[in-house]
Amino acid sequence: MPDSSLDMKFRLDHGGFDLDIDQSLNLSGAMAVFGPSGAGKSSLLRAIAGLEPATGRIAFDGSVWQNHETGQYLRAHRRPIGMVFQDARLFPHLTVAGNLNYAIRRAQSQSLRDDVVDALDLQPLLDRRAQALSGGERQRVALGRTLLTQPRLLLLDEPLSSLDTDRKTDILPYLDVTLRSFGIPALYVTHSVEEVTQLCQQTLVMGGGRVHAVGPTAEILERLDLEPLTGRFEAGVLVNATVVGQDTRYHLTQIDVDGHRMTVPSTAPMQTGQDVRLRIRARDVSLALSMPSGLSIQNAIPGTVTEIVTDADSAFAEVVIDLGHAHLRSRVTRKSVDQMKLQNGLPVFALIKSASFDHSES
Amino acid sequence: MLDWGPILLTAKLAAVTTLVLLVLGVPMAWWLATTRSRLKPFLEAFTALPLVLPPTVLGFYLLILLSPASTFGGFWVDVIGTTLTFSFIGLVIASVFYSLPFMVQPLQTAFEAVGRGPMEAAASLGATRLDAFFTVAVPLSLRGFVSACVLTFAHTVGEFGVVLMVGGNIPGRTQVISIAIYEHVETLRYAEAHMLSAGLLVFSFAVLLLVYSINRRFPIHAG
Numbered sequence: 098m099p100d101s102s103l104d105m106k107f108r109l110d111h112g113g114f115d116l117d118i119d120q121s122l123n124l125s126g127a128m129a130v131f132g133p134s135g136a137g138k139s140s141l142l143r144a145i146a147g148l149e150p151a152t153g154r155i156a157f158d159g160s161v162w163q164n165h166e167t168g169q170y171l172r173a174h175r176r177p178i179g180m181v182f183q184d185a186r187l188f189p190h191l192t193v194a195g196n197l198n199y200a201i202r203r204a205q206s207q208s209l210r211d212d213v214v215d216a217l218d219l220q221p222l223l224d225r226r227a228q229a230l231s232g233g234e235r236q237r238v239a240l241g242r243t244l245l246t247q248p249r250l251l252l253l254d255e256p257l258s259s260l261d262t263d264r265k266t267d268i269l270p271y272l273d274v275t276l277r278s279f280g281i282p283a284l285y286v287t288h289s290v291e292e293v294t295q296l297c298q299q300t301l302v303m304g305g306g307r308v309h310a311v312g313p314t315a316e317i318l319e320r321l322d323l324e325p326l327t328g329r330f331e332a333g334v335l336v337n338a339t340v341v342g343q344d345t346r347y348h349l350t351q352i353d354v355d356g357h358r359m360t361v362p363s364t365a366p367m368q369t370g371q372d373v374r375l376r377i378r379a380r381d382v383s384l385a386l387s388m389p390s391g392l393s394i395q396n397a398i399p400g401t402v403t404e405i406v407t408d409a410d411s412a413f414a415e416v417v418i419d420l421g422h423a424h425l426r427s428r429v430t431r432k433s434v435d436q437m438k439l440q441n442g443l444p445v446f447a448l449i450k451s452a453s454f455d456h457s458e459s
Numbered sequence: 460m461l462d463w464g465p466i467l468l469t470a471k472l473a474a475v476t477t478l479v480l481l482v483l484g485v486p487m488a489w490w491l492a493t494t495r496s497r498l499k500p501f502l503e504a505f506t507a508l509p510l511v512l513p514p515t516v517l518g519f520y521l522l523i524l525l526s527p528a529s530t531f532g533g534f535w536v537d538v539i540g541t542t543l544t545f546s547f548i549g550l551v552i553a554s555v556f557y558s559l560p561f562m563v564q565p566l567q568t569a570f571e572a573v574g575r576g577p578m579e580a581a582a583s584l585g586a587t588r589l590d591a592f593f594t595v596a597v598p599l600s601l602r603g604f605v606s607a608c609v610l611t612f613a614h615t616v617g618e619f620g621v622v623l624m625v626g627g628n629i630p631g632r633t634q635v636i637s638i639a640i641y642e643h644v645e646t647l648r649y650a651e652a653h654m655l656s657a658g659l660l661v662f663s664f665a666v667l668l669l670v671y672s673i674n675r676r677f678p679i680h681a682g
Contacts, residue, residue: 148579173582174591186580190598199594203585246584 100125101250101282107153107163109137109144116140116151116306124250124282129293129314131286132303138286141303142252145284146180147173157250179248179281183255185235187227193238194223200245209245216275217241233264237271244279251276251283257292269295294318294335294376315374333378336423336452340371355421357398361452375452379415382427383448386437396449400425402441407431418447425449464631465639465655472547472635473615476554480562480611483555488566489592493575506563509556514620521553521625545627550635553625554615561610569603570596605673613666616659 100123109116116137122128130138144151147162147170155162162171187196197219201207214220217237222230230238236256243251256272257265273296276283285297293300293314300317302310310317315335338359342351343366350363352373361375388397400418407414414434418425425447429439439445487506491499509517525543526532535543543549573596581591597604619637626633628642636655643652 146583148582172587173579174585174587178583180580180583182576182580184576186576188577188580188595188599190601199581199586200584203590242584 101158102156103145103250104154104156105145107144107151107155109140109149109151111140111149114140114306116144118144118153118308120301120308120311122301122311124284124299126299127251127253127276127283127285127297128299128301128311129285129287129297130301130303131288131293131317132309136303137306138303139254140306142180142254142284142286145176145250146178146252147171147176148180177247177249178252179243179246179250180252181236181239181243181254181256183258185232185239185256187230187235187238187242189226189228191227192223193219193225193227193230196227196238196242197223197245200242204246206247207245209247212279213241213244216278217271231264232260233268236260236268240272240275244275244281248281251281251285253283253285255286255288258288265289265291272296294374333376333381334424334426336375336377336425338373338375340367340369340373342369343367354398355423357420359398359449359452360395361454363454365454373454375454377425377449377452379426379428381450381452382418382425383450384416384418384427384429384433384437384439385446385448388446389448392448394448394450396452397446398425398449400445400447402439402443402445404441405434405439407434418445420447462639462651465634465636466658468547468631468633469616469635469637472550472554473612475551476558476615477562477608477612479551479555480558481608484559484562484566484607484611488563489570489596491563491567492570492573506560508560509558510560514557514618515624517557518553518621518624521556521621525549525552525625544625545629545633547626547632550622550626550633553621554618557618557621558611558614561614562607565603565607565610566600569600569607572603573599602673606670609666609670613663617663 103122103124105121106119107116108118114135114137118141130141132138140149143149145155150170151163152165154164154166156164157177161167161169162176163169187193188199191199197210197213201210214223217240219238219241222234222238227235227238240256257268260268269292276296284301285292287293297314300312300314301308302317315337318333318335336354338352338354340350341353341358343349343363344351348362349360350367352359352361352375354375367373383394385397388399398420400420402416403419403424404417405414412430412432413428414431416427416429416434416439418427427447433439487502491502491506522544523529524531525535527536527542527544532543543552577595577599578588578591581595582588586594617637618635619641622633622635623638623641626635626638628634628638634642636659640652640655640659643649643655
């Protein structure tokens with residue numbers, strides 16, 4: 098799938114709140130848009146969609162959607178975007194089929210209908226009234242309706258945030274499959290780390306109406322300087338690893354991280370040689386100065402301290418450990434930092450109490 | 460003996476007025492429901508004027524506006540050849556002003572209840588504004604449309620003061636039911652007055668019953 102480019106340089110004055118974007122994005126697959134409330138994430142999507150009149154320039158794959166210098170402004174209905182709103186916004190006077198047909202008629206093509214109905218499992222819902230659906234069903238229909246317009250860019254504005262955890266778990270696989278199989282680049286606003294790590298290979302961090310960082314999700318999650326903005330993430334890292342063996346008796350999987358062996362609990366069958374991603378939370382990583390023995394912890398990996406962030410208002414410090422290519426983050430008390438005389442360049446052993454597999458393939 | 464002339468004339472006047480107001484009132488109500496303009500309160504106040512003004516005030520100024528001596532009335536005589544005062548067209552113009560709030564206000568409320576959400580969704584699906592208006596806003600505010608039309612029709616049927624001042628009392632041309640009742644009472648023909656009055660009473664009750672029943676049976680919740 099070739100990358101799409103989204104070039105933005107615009108301002109949006111929103112009564113005291115000011116969005117100021119100057120960013121070019123190469124999009125392939127889903128990119129998370131992440132940041133605290135009021136960071137301007139929704140406004141960014143709405144400006145791209147043409148629902149908020151921003152001043153400046155927005156171009157997608159070479160075609161200009163708006164340019165205030167030439168006075169060009171493509172209205173929302175003429176931009177090849179598909180927007181999924183937090184509240185689904187199905188048309189309550191129509192059935193599910195009616196909602197889908199609304200999109201089909203305006204796209205003047207129903208070539209995708211069967212694929213979309215299959216992918217999102219909409220067949221049993223077609224005759225139902227939009228109002229009679231559950232929250233998760235609504236979002237599935239909304240996503241399907243949007244896909245039927247054959248958009249070239251999907252804008253997903255917290256599509257799962259109004260759902261409870263069970264519903265989210267139900268719909269996440271649909272979203273995942275859909276984003277992959279239809280191959281449409283997406284900007285995905287969310288507060289949830291599960292959604293980011295499962296769905297998005299890239300992450301864009303916003304704060305105060307500006308873009309602060311863009312990059313691969315794993316790298317962004319590790320950056321301590323972004324923590325005030327990504328604070329809603331539970332501190333941790335994503336680590337790429339390879340499966341080297343599985344012990345079905347103890348339900349343990351052996352993996353290789355940068356040449357180091359780790360053992361991770363897993364009941365799901367995995368192939369030797371399979372690439373996986375692990376999510377390791379900072380609070381599940383302790384540090385030792387020498388290789389310990391007699392511990393219940395299975396995993397002790399040698400590494401080097403590369404960064405220590407302390408906060409005088411907190412009892413804790415965050416330590417970044419370099420394993421060669423991958424990084425770990427460890428949450429220890431400031432007292433431990435002083436007692437162990439931790440400093441940059443010091444060799445340590447990272448004791449990993451637990452890790453979980455991240456099931457999105459990168 | 461029931462004289463059908465005033466009844467048919469009244470029905471015709473109310474129907475034409477409702478149609479004209481539908482054409483004028485829908486864009487006005489949509490603008491009021493969606494605008495952020497500072498002019499909005501001015502149009503809202505103007506629309507509500509007939510609710511508080513005595514019909515004689517409205518009738519007086521309409522009489523001046525429509526009379527052949529005025530610019531508008533004179534222009535009408537030059538082009539069409541007949542005067543607006545004491546004519547059916549004159550009555551329609553007067554009724555349009557008089558019943559304006561009964562068309563605009565229910566529609567505005569209904570459009571406001573639809574809100575921006577569904578319209579933005581429609582736009583993101585590729586619908587032009589006009590397309591979205593007819594395929595999303597109108598169906599979602601159907602209840603408002605029924606209320607607005609029925610109330611406008613009924614209110615026009617019930618008008619008296621403005622009609623009397625602008626149209627007078629010309630049988631077959633401007634003599635509507637309310638005027639006919641007035642004349643019957645003045646000339647002490649109570650039997651005829653009873654027939655028309657009771658008829659109007661029953662009609663008005665039936666219409667209001669219809670409005671409230673429709674609101675109950677088809678609760679279309681926007682949003």
